[in-house]
Amino acid sequence: MAKEEGRILADLARYSQIGATFATSIFVGFGIGWWLDNKLFAGRTTPWFSFIFLGFGITAGFKHLWDLSKKISDE
Secondary structure (H helix, E strand, O other): OHHHHHHHHHHHHHHHHHHHHHHHHHHHHHHHHHHHHHHHOOOOOOOHHHHHHHHHHHHHHHHHHHHHHHHHHHO
């Protein structure tokens, strides 16, 4: 019984990692773009860098999602 509960908790941790990693990638990408727009370029480029780095964040999130899903399916 304890082994089964450990397996359930391990699966729960893996699946929650997928959502947290995907969301974090998007927020970090947008945050970098926002910082570039507002702090480095003093708002002159708003919202271009935010959109560009949001795209990078989404791409990184999907790549990490793909890597984690492959790792989970291999186990």
